[in-house]
Amino acid sequence: MCHKRVTRRGGRAIGAALIALAAACPVVGGDEPLTVERAIVEALAANARLPMPAIDVSLAAEREREARAERWLKVAVEGDFIYAPPGYSEAITNLGEARLQAVVRQPIYAGGALKAGVARAGAAKEAAAARYRMAQNDVELEVRSRFSELVAVRTEIEVRRAGLEQLATYRSSLKSRQAAGQGVSADLLKTDVRIELEQATVADAEQRADDARLSLNELMGRDPAGPLVLAPLPPPKAPGPAAEGAWAGAPEIAAAQAAADAASADVTIASAERRPRLLFSADGGFLADDTTHLNSRFWDRVWRDAGYSFALVFAWPVWDTGAARAREAQASLTARQATLQVELERRNARLAWEKARSAMQRLYALIEILSRAVPDARDAYLETESRYRGGAATNLDVLEAQAASVDAGVRLSDALARYRIAEASLRRWSTP
Numbered sequence: 001m002c003h004k005r006v007t008r009r010g011g012r013a014i015g016a017a018l019i020a021l022a023a024a025c026p027v028v029g030g031d032e033p034l035t036v037e038r039a040i041v042e043a044l045a046a047n048a049r050l051p052m053p054a055i056d057v058s059l060a061a062e063r064e065r066e067a068r069a070e071r072w073l074k075v076a077v078e079g080d081f082i083y084a085p086p087g088y089s090e091a092i093t094n095l096g097e098a099r100l101q102a103v104v105r106q107p108i109y110a111g112g113a114l115k116a117g118v119a120r121a122g123a124a125k126e127a128a129a130a131r132y133r134m135a136q137n138d139v140e141l142e143v144r145s146r147f148s149e150l151v152a153v154r155t156e157i158e159v160r161r162a163g164l165e166q167l168a169t170y171r172s173s174l175k176s177r178q179a180a181g182q183g184v185s186a187d188l189l190k191t192d193v194r195i196e197l198e199q200a201t202v203a204d205a206e207q208r209a210d211d212a213r214l215s216l217n218e219l220m221g222r223d224p225a226g227p228l229v230l231a232p233l234p235p236p237k238a239p240g241p242a243a244e245g246a247w248a249g250a251p252e253i254a255a256a257q258a259a260a261d262a263a264s265a266d267v268t269i270a271s272a273e274r275r276p277r278l279l280f281s282a283d284g285g286f287l288a289d290d291t292t293h294l295n296s297r298f299w300d301r302v303w304r305d306a307g308y309s310f311a312l313v314f315a316w317p318v319w320d321t322g323a324a325r326a327r328e329a330q331a332s333l334t335a336r337q338a339t340l341q342v343e344l345e346r347r348n349a350r351l352a353w354e355k356a357r358s359a360m361q362r363l364y365a366l367i368e369i370l371s372r373a374v375p376d377a378r379d380a381y382l383e384t385e386s387r388y389r390g391g392a393a394t395n396l397d398v399l400e401a402q403a404a405s406v407d408a409g410v411r412l413s414d415a416l417a418r419y420r421i422a423e424a425s426l427r428r429w430s431t432p
Contacts, residue, residue, distance in 0.1 A: 033231035046221025067121035101285030111275030120265035127258035144424035152417030159409035187395035247353035284308035359422035
């Protein structure tokens with residue numbers, strides 16, 4: 001029960017802190033705010049990285065269709081006309097030749113190479129599809145990351161601007177006291193330095209916000225220089241128990257496994273080079289010789305020589321000084337490499353998934369702490385400034401309290417962004 005009370009209290013603290021940050025960072029502009037879900041949809045539809053792996057998928061599908069077609073009957077129309085003038089070597093040209101045939105060829109046995117070719121092409125198609133899913137997942141991860149970063153930096157800017165307003169109010173009180181003859185020149189100078197440093201920090205944050213905005217626009221296929229009005233992100237939820245083994249469906253593993261399957265098919269294809277092959281062929285049409293006498297008898301011979309034939313072609317490589325064995329050994333080594341790559345991708349996917357899950361747990365605890373620290377730091381600053389006016393605190397105490405108040409808000413916005421990026425990374429490595 002104690003744990004549940006702490007969780008509810010932490011949730012209320014986070015909600016209160018987020019309300020305070022949202023109030024400091026209002027939505028500006030008349031455009032409809034962009035949600036992270038809509039940004040992902042736009043990026044998947046218009047991102048410049050996705051068409052290339054999509055074409056790879058189409059190419060792999062066409063190669064698979066080609067490999068399947070290689071196993072079946074092929075029909076071709078073939079012909080030639082060779083003219084040999086009188087006196088040319090009849091033994092070589094047979095006085096010429098006229099041929100017009102329909103030729104049918106059907107492989108009967110190729111040592112398993114044709115079936116393995118289909119398997120290799122299918123594995124290549126699966127690998128291409130997995131790489132396309134990898135590209136999609138990477139785009140979604142980057143959109144979520146840039147979106148969270150932009151929200152965090154804009155929140156930081158507003159927090160720091162609110163801090164500058166506090167310092168401006170405090171400086172006005174110092175000027176009033178100086179005008180009244182009090183010796184606060186040193187305090188006023190320190191406050192001016194603090195204001196200038198904070199202004200420089202705001203300028204740096206604005207540059208980071210521009211970078212994030214440009215990147216997010218480019219990811220969505222928009223004009224990078226265009227404005228962006230972002231919808232607020234919901235408060236983070238406490239990370240629940242993650243499904244063990246969710247990382248096993250990562251597309252990197254699927255791509256590596258498909259590459260291993262293709263390499264295994266290559267071993268079969270290489271081994272088939274040393275096995276016998278059997279091919280059936282048939283032809284039908286016209287086949288005539290003696291094209292040197294183009295008279296009526298020539299055309300009679302053409303029609304008379306119409307017919308057909310069948311053939312079984314057998315071939316069995318016996319000796320080639322070891323070239324075929326070397327190619328088979330190369331294919332086996334490549335298949336071994338591909339198998340090891342599968343295990344490497346599995347370990348990498350699990351590591352990335354575990355890191356993301358661990359980061360979410362740690363960052364949520366940090367968010368709970370900072371959510372309580374934000375209002376406490378603001379109250380501490382107000383109390384310190386009040387004591388300074390009463391002479392019970394120094395100017396340094398006021399500046400430190402004000403810096404702590406700003407730092408708490410900035411660190412909370414940063415922790416929220418890191419949590420959301422870790423959450424997106426966990427999703428990235430859990431999505432097939």
